[in-house]
Amino acid sequence: MSKNTSTEYVKLISSDRFEFIIKKDIALFSGTIKNMLSSPGQFMESEQNTIHFRDIKAVILEQVFPYFYSTDRSNNPT
Template identity: 35%
Template sequence: MTDTNKDLSPYVTLVSADGFEFHVRRSAACVSGTIRRMLDVQNNFSEAQSGICHLENLSGIVLEKVVEYFYYNEKHRDSTGVTDMDIPADLCLELLMAADYLDT
């Protein structure tokens, strides 16, 4: 992806609105178009410098599920016939909105 620079840490921190921190592999986090742009070294926003993304729109519960999806997506990227991920019904709406926001 964009992390062509070898000095970049392979992990980034995603912070939810209520303060939960998730250390996520950079490649997984970049499944999200939004986060990818956020971390783009060329654009060099503050997130790219610090490696910490505060996601003010997302609660910890949602973000956890999102991160789970990131890894799930990355793992099955090139395979076909993958079973759907287990999504609790009460999170559905919020996850949908998060997906819209994160461009995943």
């Protein structure tokens, strides 16, 4: 990811090494992800906008994205 893109997107990597790149503002609906990305100096993830989920497989991780996007639509109706 370029520097410009890296501020807008976050990369989530599953335990089986699948990579998902989603908009950062959408990923922040997760309190855990929000804490990992917004805690300066505490997490390497906050510097790289990349989170490794060592215990979560891709098939599970990809199930949370529809929830994130539906939450975004609920908060920002068109």
